[in-house]
Amino acid sequence: MNRRMIARLIAYTLIIEVIAMLPALGISLAHQESDSVRGFLLSIGIILACCALLLLFRPRSKTFYAGEGFVTTALSWIIISLFGALPLWLSGAVANPVDCFFEIVSGFTTTGASVLSDVESLPRGILYWRSFTNWLGGMGVLVFLLAITSTQKKGEGSSLHLLRAESPGPIVGKLMPKLKQTAVILYAIYLVMSLLELIFLLAGGMPLFDSFCTVFATAGTGGVCIKNDSMMSYSPYLQTVVGIFMALFGVNFSIFYLLLTRQFARALFDEEVRAYLAVMAVSVLLITLNILPLYHTFGEALQHSFFQVASIITTTGYVTADYGLWPGFSQTILLLLMAIGACAGSTGGGYKISRLLISFKSVKKEISRMLHPRAVKAVHMNGKTLDNTVTKGVSVYTTVYCAIILLSFLLISLDNQGILTNITAVLSCTNNVGPGMDAVGPSGNYNVFSNFGKIILALDMLLGRLEFFPMLILMMPSTWKRKSLH
Amino acid sequence: MRIVIVGDGKVGFTLTEQLSKEGHDITVIDRNPELLRTLQASCDVMTVNGNGASVHILKEADIQYADLLIAATSSDEINLLTCFTAKKLGCSHTISRIRNPEYVRQLTFLKEELGLDMTINPEAAAAHEIYRLLQFPSFLQRDTFAKGRVEIVEIKMTKGCSIIGQKLSELYKTIKIKVLICAVERGNEVFIPSGDFQIQEGDKIHVTAESPKLASLLRALNIPTQKVKDVVLIGGSRIAYYLAQRLQYSGINVKIIENDYQRCQELTDLLPKALIINGDGSQKTLVEEEIQNKADVLISLLNIDEVNLVMAVFAKQLGVPISIAKIDRTEYRSVYETFGVESMINPKELICSDVLRYVRDMGNRTSGSMLTLHRMVNNQVEAMEFRAVKGTRHLGKPLKNVPFRKNILVVSIIREGRVIFPTGDDYIEAGDSVIIAANSGRPITELNHIYQ
Numbered sequence: 059m060n061r062r063m064i065a066r067l068i069a070y071t072l073i074i075e076v077i078a079m080l081p082a083l084g085i086s087l088a089h090q091e092s093d094s095v096r097g098f099l100l101s102i103g104i105i106l107a108c109c110a111l112l113l114l115f116r117p118r119s120k121t122f123y124a125g126e127g128f129v130t131t132a133l134s135w136i137i138i139s140l141f142g143a144l145p146l147w148l149s150g151a152v153a154n155p156v157d158c159f160f161e162i163v164s165g166f167t168t169t170g171a172s173v174l175s176d177v178e179s180l181p182r183g184i185l186y187w188r189s190f191t192n193w194l195g196g197m198g199v200l201v202f203l204l205a206i207t208s209t210q211k212k213g214e215g216s217s218l219h220l221l222r223a224e225s226p227g228p229i230v231g232k233l234m235p236k237l238k239q240t241a242v243i244l245y246a247i248y249l250v251m252s253l254l255e256l257i258f259l260l261a262g263g264m265p266l267f268d269s270f271c272t273v274f275a276t277a278g279t280g281g282v283c284i285k286n287d288s289m290m291s292y293s294p295y296l297q298t299v300v301g302i303f304m305a306l307f308g309v310n311f312s313i314f315y316l317l318l319t320r321q322f323a324r325a326l327f328d329e330e331v332r333a334y335l336a337v338m339a340v341s342v343l344l345i346t347l348n349i350l351p352l353y354h355t356f357g358e359a360l361q362h363s364f365f366q367v368a369s370i371i372t373t374t375g376y377v378t379a380d381y382g383l384w385p386g387f388s389q390t391i392l393l394l395l396m397a398i399g400a401c402a403g404s405t406g407g408g409y410k411i412s413r414l415l416i417s418f419k420s421v422k423k424e425i426s427r428m429l430h431p432r433a434v435k436a437v438h439m440n441g442k443t444l445d446n447t448v449t450k451g452v453s454v455y456t457t458v459y460c461a462i463i464l465l466s467f468l469l470i471s472l473d474n475q476g477i478l479t480n481i482t483a484v485l486s487c488t489n490n491v492g493p494g495m496d497a498v499g500p501s502g503n504y505n506v507f508s509n510f511g512k513i514i515l516a517l518d519m520l521l522g523r524l525e526f527f528p529m530l531i532l533m534m535p536s537t538w539k540r541k542s543l544h
Numbered sequence: 545m546r547i548v549i550v551g552d553g554k555v556g557f558t559l560t561e562q563l564s565k566e567g568h569d570i571t572v573i574d575r576n577p578e579l580l581r582t583l584q585a586s587c588d589v590m591t592v593n594g595n596g597a598s599v600h601i602l603k604e605a606d607i608q609y610a611d612l613l614i615a616a617t618s619s620d621e622i623n624l625l626t627c628f629t630a631k632k633l634g635c636s637h638t639i640s641r642i643r644n645p646e647y648v649r650q651l652t653f654l655k656e657e658l659g660l661d662m663t664i665n666p667e668a669a670a671a672h673e674i675y676r677l678l679q680f681p682s683f684l685q686r687d688t689f690a691k692g693r694v695e696i697v698e699i700k701m702t703k704g705c706s707i708i709g710q711k712l713s714e715l716y717k718t719i720k721i722k723v724l725i726c727a728v729e730r731g732n733e734v735f736i737p738s739g740d741f742q743i744q745e746g747d748k749i750h751v752t753a754e755s756p757k758l759a760s761l762l763r764a765l766n767i768p769t770q771k772v773k774d775v776v777l778i779g780g781s782r783i784a785y786y787l788a789q790r791l792q793y794s795g796i797n798v799k800i801i802e803n804d805y806q807r808c809q810e811l812t813d814l815l816p817k818a819l820i821i822n823g824d825g826s827q828k829t830l831v832e833e834e835i836q837n838k839a840d841v842l843i844s845l846l847n848i849d850e851v852n853l854v855m856a857v858f859a860k861q862l863g864v865p866i867s868i869a870k871i872d873r874t875e876y877r878s879v880y881e882t883f884g885v886e887s888m889i890n891p892k893e894l895i896c897s898d899v900l901r902y903v904r905d906m907g908n909r910t911s912g913s914m915l916t917l918h919r920m921v922n923n924q925v926e927a928m929e930f931r932a933v934k935g936t937r938h939l940g941k942p943l944k945n946v947p948f949r950k951n952i953l954v955v956s957i958i959r960e961g962r963v964i965f966p967t968g969d970d971y972i973e974a975g976d977s978v979i980i981a982a983n984s985g986r987p988i989t990e991l992n993h994i995y996q
Contacts, residue, residue, distance in 0.1 A: 231590075234569065235546070235569035235588075235589055236569055236588055237588050
């Protein structure tokens with residue numbers, strides 16, 4: 059393990075975090091929130107001191123293998139979350155340090171779950187920072203690092219390990235020959251789409267500050283709210299704009315790249331996107347019909363149903379209506395969507411549509427093999443044969459996914475909440491959705507859990523955002539074993 | 545530059561590694577997904593899985609926007625078809641590997657008709673290299689510049705050499721020939737030496753000299769020379785064929801040991817004057833029998849590096865003065881040297897330099913072009929030849945006043961057919977050919993890069 063190199067990369071991500079904090083500091087200054095200014099300044103000071111300390115270790119060699127990539131990713135996410143929580147705590151906005159950690163992890167992992175009952179009472183600077191962590195965490199801090207640093211170094215393959223470890227999905231490919239170009243394109247698409255949404259929101263009369271925070275939370279499919287009632291108080295136009303953009307940010311970004319490079323056929327026939335849209339359409343239709351009696355018009359039902367489906371499948375977690383009051387059938391559909399999640403290569407979390415497709419295809423293949431034992435079969439996706447390692451990877455992922463969810467379910471049940479609260483809390487956090495059901499539903503929050511429960515859920519969010527393996531590798535003792543001299 | 549490389553074999557991989565290090569955007573096409581996965585782990589390139597000759601796959605690799613396609617699969621026919629297709633799809637330059645001797649004879653025809661810009665033949669290049677080494681066996685490596693007028697040769701300083709212990713500035717007093725030492729290899733270190741550098745026994749020096757003076761240089765250095773009369777080749781590969789042809793032409797006796805009977809018959813047809821022996825070239829008794837204190841040179845050209853090395857060491861034990869081994873895995877070169885094998889030939893590296901020169905030259909159409917590129921000392925030092933043009937900076941300025949970058953040496957200047965080994969008072973003029981030695985940290989693609 060090349061610890062010095064890892065330390066250096068973590069120091070770089072911390073510098074990015076400091077730069078990301080500066081706008082929030084500016085807003086605190088503008089609103090003359092002396093507590094949050096103090097909080098931000100202190101945090102920046104502490105982070106920079108740690109950075110300087112880390113940078114003292116000059117790397118002796120530049121060797122960087124897959125293991126280093128995973129460890130760097132996992133460690134940097136934990137560390138930026140810890141340091142990111144400092145302003146909340148130091149400014150005195152949130153008293154309990156565990157709550158601060160939970161809030162910021164929820165921000166960076168684009169979960170959007172909250173333990174605060176009165177969000178609106180938070181200082182503006184802190185609110186902005188909470189939202190901005192959504193935007194940064196959506197595409198990934200290390201991808202950002204790749205986009206701005208030169209890859210023209212030795213050990214070029216190393217950076218691919220970082221992209222792989224941080225980008226969601228079973229198959230991570232490049233759009234361009236160079237990793238840096240790929241990262242730049244991803245961030246460019248991300249930025250342009252965010253700006254578009256901002257323009258639409260401002261046009262609809264949303265206040266500037268609210269618009270920015272909402273864009274951050276939509277783009278990262280995080281759903282951190284600056285209002286106690288999430289999106290309920292905004293106009294139907296604004297809700298629809300946010301709904302459409304949530305759905306767009308849940309699409310694989312390489313599809314946008316294909317559209318930009320005018321490869322329409324490849325973009326439109328992408329199996330994952332088609333499945334994603336189909337699942338959404340069917341869910342919206344079913345829920346609309348199911349909740350029709352609760353609303354005055356079909357249009358209103360459709361609007362709420364679309365918003366909720368888009369919000370849950372992309373794992374954003376915004377709400378326009380308290381779906382806790384909806385019929386059981388609609389709630390069950392939402393629960394299932396929670397577990398499925400968005401497309402691979404998007405900012406959304408969850409199990410991912412492409413994994414679901416691959417799993418189903420593998421099952422179909424195996425069943426057909428039982429009927430025709432000598433059949434030679436392969437799993438295809440988008441007209442290409444999938445490598446055995448991909449299908450195997452998906453089944454291993456599924457196992458880990460279920461195991462982690464079950465284990466956390468067991469652990470947080472120590473807090474003596476209802477079973478529905480517990481299972482939806484775990485599902486929601488692991489899939490980076492945000493709200494769950496019952497006590498953690500749209501009208502409740504995660505404060506019902508003890509500190510222990512909150513830490514477990516925060517870890518679930520990190521596990522889910524990084525797709526388990528980087529965090530698991532970090533926890534393996536063999537990763538840290540040094541070569542013994544005897 | 546956008547480059548598409550088809551075929552991730554030995555040559556393909558070396559080119560990919562080198563060109564991606566020089567900052568080009570590379571897409572690699574290969575049929576084997578396993579190979580591509582390994583490649584992705586070590587190089588920052590994009591990969592496409594499939595047959596490079598198919599339009600569909602080439603389009604997936606964005607061939608229409610590519611500046612260069614290099615076809616380096618093991619099949620000449622696929623390479624040719626790939627280049628042809630790529631050119632039709634809008635790729636501006638194509639390089640194809642062609643190594644079948646039957647096609648090599650019609651190279652100009654193929655180049656013209658299929659629009660190839662360059663063909664590469666690692667086996668022929670290796671044969672050519674070995675042949676040139678055998679002309680002066682005391683040189684471990686020979687690289688020519690300025691259309692053969694100037695050479696950089698590698699010489700090992702054995703005991704009794706006249707210049708051991710001398711400073712470079714006093715070199716001319718001893719050997720009375722104008723030469724310039726552009727790199728010295730000592731152990732694992734490489735120096736681009738200055739005037740007060742002292743030569744030690746065991747150093748490998750890279751000397752620039754005019755080609756006609758090479759023989760007298762050896763005499764002045766007091767290095768024994770060996771005339772080559774009998775050569776034994778182990779393995780009847782394509783390299784063996786190309787080499788035997790050249791050797792026979794200059795009247796050297798060639799003996800080829802080849803295990804495959806059918807190949808032996810083919811070789812007898814192709815090389816009627818050579819003695820072809822059917823047998824296992826790595827069998828001790830057979831080799832002993834065939835060498836019998838007669839061979840001057842043993843060259844092992846089998847496909848397994850290890851066997852080639854063992855044969856080279858064994859030949860030394862038998863008292864064969866010169867032994868050369870073909871090796872494919874260059875990363876262990878320093879290990880091999882500890883076995884006492886000094887002359888090693890690596891076909892893919894020879895080709896790699898040629899392609900690199902072509903690519904770097906493509907990058908600078910405006911200023912003086914790169915005429916030659918040779919890489920020395922395990923690719924740590926590059927010697928390049930450029931044409932100085934009007935746009936070159938510091939023309940006519942004495943070299944001692946010119947701000948050169950670190951680790952750059954102007955090895956020689958060729959002006960109107962005269963070779964100048966420059967001192968501080970010499971200068972570069974437009975129209976000169978300039979030979980530069982540099983360590984290969986930052987690639988130099990034009991003459992202006994040597995200045996600060």
